[in-house]
Amino acid sequence: MAKTDIGPPDYKTMLPPVISRNYGKWRYHEIPQPGLLVHTAESGEKLYSVRAGSPRLVSTDHIREMCAIAEKYCDGYLRFTSRHNIEFLLSDKDKVSPLLAELESKGYPVGGTGHSISNIVHTQGWVHCHTPATDASGPVKAVMDEIYDYFVTMKLPAHVRIALACCLNMCGAVHCSDIAILGIHRTVPKPDNTRVPNVCEIPSTVASCPTGAIRGDMKNKTITVNDEKCMYCGNCYTVCPAMPIADPENDGISIWVGGKVSNARSAPSFSKLAIPFLPNNPPRWPEVVDAVKNIIEVYASHARKHERVGEWIERVGWERFFTLTGIPFTDKHIDDFTLATETFRSSTLFKWE
Amino acid sequence: MAKRETPLLDQLEGGKWPSFVKDMKEAAEKNPMAEDLLGQLELSYKDRIGHWKHGGIVGVKGYGAGVIGRYSDRPDLFPNVQAFHTMRVNHPTGWFYKTDALRRLCDVWDKHGSGLTNMHGSTGDAILLGTTTDHIQPCFDDLTEAGFDLGGSGSALRTPSACVGPGRCEWACIDSLDVCYNITMSFQDKIHRPMFPYKFKIKVSACPNDCVASIARSDFSIIGTWKGKIRIDQAEVQACTASGLDIQKEVCDLCPTKCMEWDGKQLKIFDEDCTRCMHCINLMPKALRQGEQRGATILVGGKAPILEGALLSWVIVPFMKLEPPYEELKDLILRIQDWWDEHGKSRERLGELIKRLGMRVFLRAVGLPAVPQMVKAPRTNPYVFFWPEDIKKEVK
Numbered sequence: 001m002a003k004t005d006i007g008p009p010d011y012k013t014m015l016p017p018v019i020s021r022n023y024g025k026w027r028y029h030e031i032p033q034p035g036l037l038v039h040t041a042e043s044g045e046k047l048y049s050v051r052a053g054s055p056r057l058v059s060t061d062h063i064r065e066m067c068a069i070a071e072k073y074c075d076g077y078l079r080f081t082s083r084h085n086i087e088f089l090l091s092d093k094d095k096v097s098p099l100l101a102e103l104e105s106k107g108y109p110v111g112g113t114g115h116s117i118s119n120i121v122h123t124q125g126w127v128h129c130h131t132p133a134t135d136a137s138g139p140v141k142a143v144m145d146e147i148y149d150y151f152v153t154m155k156l157p158a159h160v161r162i163a164l165a166c167c168l169n170m171c172g173a174v175h176c177s178d179i180a181i182l183g184i185h186r187t188v189p190k191p192d193n194t195r196v197p198n199v200c201e202i203p204s205t206v207a208s209c210p211t212g213a214i215r216g217d218m219k220n221k222t223i224t225v226n227d228e229k230c231m232y233c234g235n236c237y238t239v240c241p242a243m244p245i246a247d248p249e250n251d252g253i254s255i256w257v258g259g260k261v262s263n264a265r266s267a268p269s270f271s272k273l274a275i276p277f278l279p280n281n282p283p284r285w286p287e288v289v290d291a292v293k294n295i296i297e298v299y300a301s302h303a304r305k306h307e308r309v310g311e312w313i314e315r316v317g318w319e320r321f322f323t324l325t326g327i328p329f330t331d332k333h334i335d336d337f338t339l340a341t342e343t344f345r346s347s348t349l350f351k352w353e
Numbered sequence: 354m355a356k357r358e359t360p361l362l363d364q365l366e367g368g369k370w371p372s373f374v375k376d377m378k379e380a381a382e383k384n385p386m387a388e389d390l391l392g393q394l395e396l397s398y399k400d401r402i403g404h405w406k407h408g409g410i411v412g413v414k415g416y417g418a419g420v421i422g423r424y425s426d427r428p429d430l431f432p433n434v435q436a437f438h439t440m441r442v443n444h445p446t447g448w449f450y451k452t453d454a455l456r457r458l459c460d461v462w463d464k465h466g467s468g469l470t471n472m473h474g475s476t477g478d479a480i481l482l483g484t485t486t487d488h489i490q491p492c493f494d495d496l497t498e499a500g501f502d503l504g505g506s507g508s509a510l511r512t513p514s515a516c517v518g519p520g521r522c523e524w525a526c527i528d529s530l531d532v533c534y535n536i537t538m539s540f541q542d543k544i545h546r547p548m549f550p551y552k553f554k555i556k557v558s559a560c561p562n563d564c565v566a567s568i569a570r571s572d573f574s575i576i577g578t579w580k581g582k583i584r585i586d587q588a589e590v591q592a593c594t595a596s597g598l599d600i601q602k603e604v605c606d607l608c609p610t611k612c613m614e615w616d617g618k619q620l621k622i623f624d625e626d627c628t629r630c631m632h633c634i635n636l637m638p639k640a641l642r643q644g645e646q647r648g649a650t651i652l653v654g655g656k657a658p659i660l661e662g663a664l665l666s667w668v669i670v671p672f673m674k675l676e677p678p679y680e681e682l683k684d685l686i687l688r689i690q691d692w693w694d695e696h697g698k699s700r701e702r703l704g705e706l707i708k709r710l711g712m713r714v715f716l717r718a719v720g721l722p723a724v725p726q727m728v729k730a731p732r733t734n735p736y737v738f739f740w741p742e743d744i745k746k747e748v749k
Contacts, residue, residue: 015520
């Protein structure tokens with residue numbers, strides 16, 4: 001019988017000695033070049049962190065390669081970041097350049113620091129999920145290939161955080177990102193009445209609908225969906241497998257902008273809808289790549305230094321955001337869920353374009 | 354070379370960003386599960402639809418969480434991924450690894466699973482992607498032998514996560530790593546045995562920059578903060594100017610509370626107006642340091658959209674000192690979970706329950722006083738509830 005409830009390994013056993021010695025006593029940090037952080041402790045000791053991009057979906061052999069690199073340059077210490085980057089942790093300054101050279105030769109992008117685009121936080125998609133409206137790893141790879149230059153440099157006005165979730169469940173919690181790529185379904189789920197009585201609990205299926213579109217049909221031990229009230233969130237399918245929602249023709253991607261989680265300058269905020277729908281076009285999702293790139297480029301050329309995407313849009317106004325990006329504004333951009341009216345304008349204070 | 358033809362996925366091998374297809378092919382070289390996964394993903398790219406069925410209930414002895422059941426809807430074509438379950442492995446706090454531990458994890462996974470992983474999943478766990486039902490228990494046995502344990506899933510406490518904190522960052526106001534590890538170890542039962550109305554997430558960020566998105570992604574958000582004056586090193590402020598920082602334009606003008614003054618020689622901060630946003634400190638880490646009294650702001654209710662819409666966490670304790678063994682903090686978590694467990698409907702997150710029953714009811718139930726820091730502004734509607742004891746009874 002295995003041991004249970006042992007918990008994760010104690011992080012203290014995973015810290016490089018330079019961190020153990022200076023734990024909680026860091027004084028300041030500098031970013032001498034993209035992808036390299038130098039933290040100086042009160043003791044004067046320095047920690048060099050080299051940040052490299054990762055596809056996140058990695059093989060054990062790839063992890064072993066990372067280990068071999070860490071053993072060669074970092075006495076066997078590395079960490080991963082909250083955005084799925086790899087960080088090699090060095091105490092020996094002389095090993096930084098050889099490490100950078102080896103990473104370059106092995107194809108690891110080094111960057112993601114300061115005013116850059118860091119790795120795209122993302123979900124499973126078609127690789128391993130049962131409710132996806134799109135793939136995750138594929139669109140991320142296609143977008144990052146195109147905006148690679150922004151990862152390895154620090155030339156943007158501020159940090160740009162991009163996230164992708166392959167359905168409204170948002171395992172990637174993309175709802176507070178500078179740019180969010182969100183898979184959406186657009187087909188009303190069709191209950192399979194032969195299976196519903198066997199595999200679904202009717203009250204919980206009814207309760208799963210945010211708009212009250214689902215009614216119980218107790219006589220036939222099934223449920224009915226009011227098509228007009230359904231906005232295809234797929235939550236019913238999560239609790240009732242007999243209501244498939246996926247549809248190759250109508251599933252696709254929406255783009256959201258202007259969210260952030262940091263409290264710096266302005267409060268944390270949600271991303272807002274920019275593009276309601278783009279088609280799923282594997283393997284390289286050209287429409288999605290172009291849309292993301294366009295938003296980044298318009299932002300980069302118009303925002304002031306230190307302005308996040310949302311702060312820039314707040315300053316110039318959403319009217320101008322749509323003009324500058326050339327993205328059409330539609331009735332879908334106007335909220336009609338709970339508390340929608342909070343986003344309606346109750347003043348005469350607006351711009352013409 | 355992988356045996357299957359994958360013309361669509363092959364197009365994702367080129368380009369400068371590291372390719373997941375390369376990793377999948379690498380795993381497929383020596384693992385039939387990975388090979389069939391590659392084949393099924395190619396079919397998804399062709400069909401533009403997922404090919405996984407709804408998960409079934411699978412797990413290890415004594416736990417109700419940590420393994421996500423997954424089955425292919427085309428086992429006829431891809432028999433090796435007919436069952437392809439995920440193991441969520443609780444990561445070392447802060448995602449720090451010594452390579453021997455990481456190599457042990459890889460060895461276990463090569464023995465029992467597909468050889469493919471996510472480093473890491475969205476909640477923070479190391480995700481081991483794909484094993485068969487009969488390998489789950491032996492895999493778990495070997496994981497614990499290697500010093501690892503499973504993380505949370507389903508209606509359980511999910512694996513707590515923390516920013517790098519005092520491990521590396523000069524801005525850490527609290528020991529995010531120790532708080533997170535302490536909570537994780539104290540609440541193992543809640544992580545492994547789902548008994549809540551729905552999921553419950555805890556994330557710890559050591560300063561208001563919130564690098565683990567605690568405010569957006571956790572039901573219970575712990576964010577480091579401080580009291581007292583920001584400490585200024587005027588010589589270093591001058592050095593910042595010398596290195597090209599325009600202090601008036603980039604620092605003072607962007608300060609949200611306009612609590613800073615710069616006359617070209619001296620930087621003044623009117624701390625009573627500061628809301629501790631971190632902007633000036635972010636720009637001048639050598640010159641400015643946070644106030645000396647450290648603690649955390651506690652917020653609750655954050656979540657993604659399902660079901661009633663996304664929420665950002667709300668302040669419930671403006672300042673709490675956080676020192677081991679964190680009894681005040683853990684006691685508050687338990688009181689909140691008890692109330693939620695008692696009143697929450699199935700699949701109702703904490704934030705949604707507070708919305709349904711009212712912050713007023715929540716605060717009283719968990720024993721917290723109402724303070725102005727909790728709101729952006731007082732209510733504007735006159736629909737005010739009073740407690741029975743607020744109303745004078747008629748005296749005869």
